[in-house]
Amino acid sequence: MVKKRAYISVFNKEGVVELGRRLEKNGYEIVSTGNTAKLLNENGMHAIESSTITGFNELLGGKVKSLHPKIFAGILANEEEAKTLEDTPFSMVVVNLYPFEDYKNRKADIETLLQNIDIGGVSLLRAGAKNYKNVIVICDIEDYNLDFENIDEQTRQKLALKVFNKTSKYDFTIAEELEKNFKNYVEMNELQDFEAYYLEKEKDLRYGENPHQKAGIYKNSKSETIEYEILNGKEMSYNNMVDTTAALDIASEFFDTNAAVIIKHTNPCGVALGKTLEDAWDKALDCDPLSAFGGIVAFTKTVNESVAKKLVSMFLEVIIAPNYDEKALNILKGKKNLRVIRLNTRLDEYKKFVQKEVKITPFGTLIQEKDTKELNPDTFKVVTDKKPTQEQVEDMVFAYKVAQHLKSNAIVVAKDLRTIGICGGQTSRVGSVEIAIGRVCDSPKDAVLASDGFFPAIDNIQVAVQNRIAAIIQPGGSIKDKEVIDLANKYSLMITTGIRHFKH
Numbered sequence: 051m052v053k054k055r056a057y058i059s060v061f062n063k064e065g066v067v068e069l070g071r072r073l074e075k076n077g078y079e080i081v082s083t084g085n086t087a088k089l090l091n092e093n094g095m096h097a098i099e100s101s102t103i104t105g106f107n108e109l110l111g112g113k114v115k116s117l118h119p120k121i122f123a124g125i126l127a128n129e130e131e132a133k134t135l136e137d138t139p140f141s142m143v144v145v146n147l148y149p150f151e152d153y154k155n156r157k158a159d160i161e162t163l164l165q166n167i168d169i170g171g172v173s174l175l176r177a178g179a180k181n182y183k184n185v186i187v188i189c190d191i192e193d194y195n196l197d198f199e200n201i202d203e204q205t206r207q208k209l210a211l212k213v214f215n216k217t218s219k220y221d222f223t224i225a226e227e228l229e230k231n232f233k234n235y236v237e238m239n240e241l242q243d244f245e246a247y248y249l250e251k252e253k254d255l256r257y258g259e260n261p262h263q264k265a266g267i268y269k270n271s272k273s274e275t276i277e278y279e280i281l282n283g284k285e286m287s288y289n290n291m292v293d294t295t296a297a298l299d300i301a302s303e304f305f306d307t308n309a310a311v312i313i314k315h316t317n318p319c320g321v322a323l324g325k326t327l328e329d330a331w332d333k334a335l336d337c338d339p340l341s342a343f344g345g346i347v348a349f350t351k352t353v354n355e356s357v358a359k360k361l362v363s364m365f366l367e368v369i370i371a372p373n374y375d376e377k378a379l380n381i382l383k384g385k386k387n388l389r390v391i392r393l394n395t396r397l398d399e400y401k402k403f404v405q406k407e408v409k410i411t412p413f414g415t416l417i418q419e420k421d422t423k424e425l426n427p428d429t430f431k432v433v434t435d436k437k438p439t440q441e442q443v444e445d446m447v448f449a450y451k452v453a454q455h456l457k458s459n460a461i462v463v464a465k466d467l468r469t470i471g472i473c474g475g476q477t478s479r480v481g482s483v484e485i486a487i488g489r490v491c492d493s494p495k496d497a498v499l500a501s502d503g504f505f506p507a508i509d510n511i512q513v514a515v516q517n518r519i520a521a522i523i524q525p526g527g528s529i530k531d532k533e534v535i536d537l538a539n540k541y542s543l544m545i546t547t548g549i550r551h552f553k554h
Contacts, residue, residue: 056142116170143178182210276395283389297348305397309350310334322468333468436543446523449500454551460502461486502551504528515541525550
């Protein structure tokens with residue numbers, strides 16, 4: 051009786067002939083299935099068909115070939131149990147799986163997807179990994195060159211973990227793709243009882259929010275990622291990615307016009323629309339030039355030479371735009387550490403890339419739909435006697451869209467499609483109103499004020515009217531709405547939207 055036996059059944063035949071020769075040279079008897087056995091034998095080896103051991107030929111056109119008690123007993127047996135078997139137990143299992151993910155990526159039909167769900171391969175790998183102390187289990191071609199004669203306990207454990215990670219991802223990919231295909235299940239407009247996310251690390255980052263925190267970026271199998279190129283500067287840091295996301299979230303609201311967004315610590319410190327991109331930049335910077343130092347900037351259109359000259363006149367961390375003309379790019383590249391990014395994903399498609407938000411807390415993991423509720427001017431309610439002009443409506447819509455992306459309590463003061471005062475993240479709304487108006491460099495007269503939540507008291511309106519705010523937009527819904535509206539009616543005008551945009 052031979053001392054060592056390997057079970058080999060692979061879909062991807064790359065490297066398997068070389069592996070088989072090395073195993074036979076080192077005293078292994080090879081048991082294999084179907085085309086794998088045929089290939090090994092054609093290349094001068096003696097691979098035993100698994101049906102020789104089981105006494106059964108492959109069934110259902112090859113769907114059933116390895117699922118047999120004699121095969122699995124030989125893989126799962128420990129040293130004592132192996133003594134009770136008629137056949138030599140397996141000390142190695144080499145399997146790779148049907149490429150389900152390839153068919154998923156090709157948008158295959160449901161029948162093709164079902165045909166390419168591996169059953170036996172997953173079972174073989176899991177059995178081998180479970181019995182890793184007695185079985186070397188190989189699921190990755192990269193591991194074919196290991197020194198199997200001197201393999202240690204740590205390597206056995208590593209190989210077993212690789213199997214369970216691979217099979218769990220395999221199952222997750224199947225569930226995820228079938229969920230998309232099973233229409234009745236998907237079309238239920240609610241969060242599912244079971245939510246799974248498979249995160250695969252793309253790379254380590256230098257550190258997280260602070261130097262003492264480790265961090266990495268992971269690919270989320272449930273959502274695509276935007277396409278971008280770093281044209282200049284260092285790799286993106288953890289904070290850069292968070293801030294650039296915040297900038298693009300706002301920029302995507304204004305994808306069809308010339309817009310400039312300046313972000314600092316995820317908060318906007320200047321947002322503006324302009325007749326040209328340069329006009330938008332000038333107005334955005336004018337909102338809070340002090341806070342813009344070291345900021346992240348997003349544009350909705352191609353950056354030209356005149357804009358680039360202004361950008362390099364100050365310290366910025368990141369600039370992201372759909373494109374740059376040649377002269378602009380040469381100017382920006384003059385700053386070695388300035389991260390210059392070209393966004394290759396269209397901004398009008400940007401919002402589809404993240405549909406749900408996930409937060410891990412000590413209470414449990416919270417999942418919610420992303421706040422992408424669109425503001426429809428046709429559903430506004432003008433709750434004061436005075437009606438807004440078209441220009442005021444445009445300013446209010448603009449300010450409300452910016453407020454949606456601020457930490458609550460969010461207040462945005464705007465005029466001529468540019469922010470002139472911004473405040474968010476305060477513990478009282480009236481505090482936010484006072485700070486936002488206090489940051490206005492020019493007079494707030496005839497400006498509009500947007501609030502992400504209702505006003506709980508008239509003190510907010512008193513501060514606004516004392517500073518000659520002309521129009522206010524807010525969700526409404528406070529128990530003191532009547533008092534708030536009555537005061538606004540005396541001095542300005544007010545619109546309620548019925549849409550709250552809290553952001554915690």
